[in-house]
Amino acid sequence: MSAKADSLRLRSTPRSSDPDSVERILGSNRLFSAEEITVARELVEDRIVEGSRSEYHLLFADRGGETLAFACFGSVPLTRSSWDLYWIAVEHSHRGRGLGSRLLAKVETLIEARGGERLYIETSGRPDYEDTRRFYESHRCQRVAEYPDFYAPGDDKVVFMRRLREPHAEGPGRVD
Amino acid sequence: MSAKADSLRLRSTPRSSDPDSVERILGSNRLFSAEEITVARELVEDRIVEGSRSEYHLLFADRGGETLAFACFGSVPLTRSSWDLYWIAVEHSHRGRGLGSRLLAKVETLIEARGGERLYIETSGRPDYEDTRRFYESHRCQRVAEYPDFYAPGDDKVVFMRRLREPHAEGPGRVD
Numbered sequence: 209m210s211a212k213a214d215s216l217r218l219r220s221t222p223r224s225s226d227p228d229s230v231e232r233i234l235g236s237n238r239l240f241s242a243e244e245i246t247v248a249r250e251l252v253e254d255r256i257v258e259g260s261r262s263e264y265h266l267l268f269a270d271r272g273g274e275t276l277a278f279a280c281f282g283s284v285p286l287t288r289s290s291w292d293l294y295w296i297a298v299e300h301s302h303r304g305r306g307l308g309s310r311l312l313a314k315v316e317t318l319i320e321a322r323g324g325e326r327l328y329i330e331t332s333g334r335p336d337y338e339d340t341r342r343f344y345e346s347h348r349c350q351r352v353a354e355y356p357d358f359y360a361p362g363d364d365k366v367v368f369m370r371r372l373r374e375p376h377a378e379g380p381g382r383v384d
Numbered sequence: 385m386s387a388k389a390d391s392l393r394l395r396s397t398p399r400s401s402d403p404d405s406v407e408r409i410l411g412s413n414r415l416f417s418a419e420e421i422t423v424a425r426e427l428v429e430d431r432i433v434e435g436s437r438s439e440y441h442l443l444f445a446d447r448g449g450e451t452l453a454f455a456c457f458g459s460v461p462l463t464r465s466s467w468d469l470y471w472i473a474v475e476h477s478h479r480g481r482g483l484g485s486r487l488l489a490k491v492e493t494l495i496e497a498r499g500g501e502r503l504y505i506e507t508s509g510r511p512d513y514e515d516t517r518r519f520y521e522s523h524r525c526q527r528v529a530e531y532p533d534f535y536a537p538g539d540d541k542v543v544f545m546r547r548l549r550e551p552h553a554e555g556p557g558r559v560d
Contacts, residue, residue, distance in 0.1 A: 288539075
């Protein structure tokens with residue numbers, strides 16, 4: 209495999225194979241329910257059908273022709289400059305190699321370019337989400353709210369906020 | 385006007401005149417922007433077009449043939465029993481007569497009947513929303529989170545939560 213094929217490429221424009229890629233990526237982790245995976249597929253399908261009219265923005269990370277990670281985000285309606293990160297997920301066998309950091313940095317850059325000032329991220333307080341919470345904490349996201357039993361009894365919602373327009377390291381990934 | 389015509393009636397099924405009623409009710413208060421009113425109209429129109437498939441539940445309060453107040457609410461996707469109250473608003477000249485309390489009590493009853501256990505309400509921290517925040521506080525809603533500058537600089541988001549399935553006074557309003 210050439211060096212070029214090995215390099216990571218980031219792209220915003222979805223392909224028809226992306227709903228399946230998203231299902232594979234989420235399914236490779238054990239965190240997500242069938243219902244959550246269905247919702248994520250639908251977001252991607254909505255973006256493919258609606259094009260740039262969709263309220264969902266996507267970012268995919270490809271290497272060697274394979275899609276290994278994705279993020280989905282959008283501006284919060286009726287706010288001046290707040291955005292939500294709906295999903296960020298990395299194929300399980302490719303975790304721990306900085307793919308999530310690269311995606312998050314590029315998401316931040318894209319949102320900043322559209323005038324965004326705050327990125328909110330909702331996640332679970334369950335023990336099996338500890339790595340996820342640690343990921344956000346180590347990427348300068350502040351824990352700003354907790355909602356006990358929000359998702360289900362014993363499954364709290366934890367909200368992080370990343371203040372944008374601050375200097376941050378940006379990955380070299382190219383966006384199509 | 386007969387006593388019957390004076391009595392308050394609550395109904396869940398929307399009418400074709402309701403988008404205009406919602407616009408009139410929100411416009412009578414000075415709190416809401418043109419964009420917020422447009423979004424509220426669209427929720428009601430979505431419910432009329434989609435029928436019970438819509439994710440939005442509506443409740444209107446009519447008296448003497450006039451629609452004086454409304455509420456819009458829905459279950460939070462991917463949660464076991466959490467619900468959002470998107471809107472509750474009373475025609476300005478009819479405020480202070482318990483209409484909001486009657487609507488909120490009925491919304492709670494309807495959500496409880498569908499297994500809901502928690503009702504979340506997002507509102508603004510701006511000084512002109514002080515009456516709104518006091519309304520929720522006086523209806524056993526707890527302030528559970530605050531997001532500085534969420535809507536705009538100086539315009540915080542304040543989140544209240546009302547725990548359901550507790551005894552509460554329910555208004556006598558009838559729901560069609």
